[in-house]
Amino acid sequence: MSGGADRLAVVLLSGGLDSATALAVARERGFACHALSFDYGQRHRFELVAAGRVAEALGAVKHRVVKLDLSAAGGFGRSALTDRIDVPKDRADDGGVPVTYVPARNTIFLAVALGYAEAIGAFDIFIGVNAIDYSGYPDCRPEFIEAFERLANLGTAAGAEGHGRFAVHAPLIGMTKGQIIRTGLALGVDYSLTHSCYDPSADGLACGHCDACRLRLAGFAEAGATDPLAYENGAGKR
């Protein structure tokens, strides 16, 4: 399976800044990458277009979009990302879990990535979570990633029969947003292709005021770089 050929990896790719950087890191480490995105009825559908652009630009072997219709489960109904709740703007960080939290999202994404990985014979999964700027999402913590890796090796034929050991890589988990951006820039990531905004305008411009935009802009400031993205009303110019 190895024998000179690149090892395969599955990379969760949202089209955002973090997952694009995670894909660049996976490529740098020599993996042939299958990028995996989800169409789960999210408001910010621009992400999926961005994910396709990023996958191609960063040399992914394949890019797959899995349709996951959770509306029937009523399940994701409490989240501002899939529901009609207003996305909070310029909010103060209160330390709690934000309204944009989607119940068990990373658990679900990693579970599907695991099934895909097992089917193609990959043992490495990359996810672009980070714990420092994680804005209170519980499924972005190192303990969560470790628990999933353990589960992966118990719950799969490949893991259970010892054909290989699944590893869940979260290369950005200890980085600040600024460090992520510096890492990506050093690896040649074109951040103009990525998309972060929770609430873009009809023509796809980032709002500059939601949690995701604010983290992104602060990250570019921290990295001493300029965000190449276009923002609504020039909100990105600082």
Add this chain to the structure above:
Amino acid sequence: MSGGADRLAVVLLSGGLDSATALAVARERGFACHALSFDYGQRHRFELVAAGRVAEALGAVKHRVVKLDLSAAGGFGRSALTDRIDVPKDRADDGGVPVTYVPARNTIFLAVALGYAEAIGAFDIFIGVNAIDYSGYPDCRPEFIEAFERLANLGTAAGAEGHGRFAVHAPLIGMTKGQIIRTGLALGVDYSLTHSCYDPSADGLACGHCDACRLRLAGFAEAGATDPLAYENGAGKR
């Protein structure tokens, strides 16, 4: 949230014998049950019809079918349950993982159940796996269930913030098929509503020869009961 009202539970319901019994057990324990089924392109679509009948007959509060299109991920392509591989008939048990294994299926189902549970405020998830007659599926073992429960409490806002503790119940995990059937019969499960066959005829008759049919028929024999299901060519009469 409790205060006299039934506690909520999410019950994974395939329409088969095991999950129907798990639903009956959850009801017996006093839970108001949301039954959750998956349309994942399985060959045995009769299961979904059966799941609806079972949910109604056993008094589930709701029955939701989540569409999960994994064909785009190419991911489940190695399995005889979703792909064009022939379902093995009258096979000898070789102790290995059978070709009907779907990569990471229970991990994916539990992950979606967890998201749904968190969204509706449930902390209890029931799954009808059993380890004794599990036919070599790694994601039916107690260690797997425990690992998922741990993950659930790390990867959710409700678990992380301590609003409650997620419990994954696998009430059948230590039972033989005969014990499961006796348990279900004692709780009034009408097994004529359930469906087990991996390869039913066009008019929905069970084949009597695939792994699922053979386990089921052996279970009824062990329980000293008669399977009320109709089989092709009278295969169920023994």
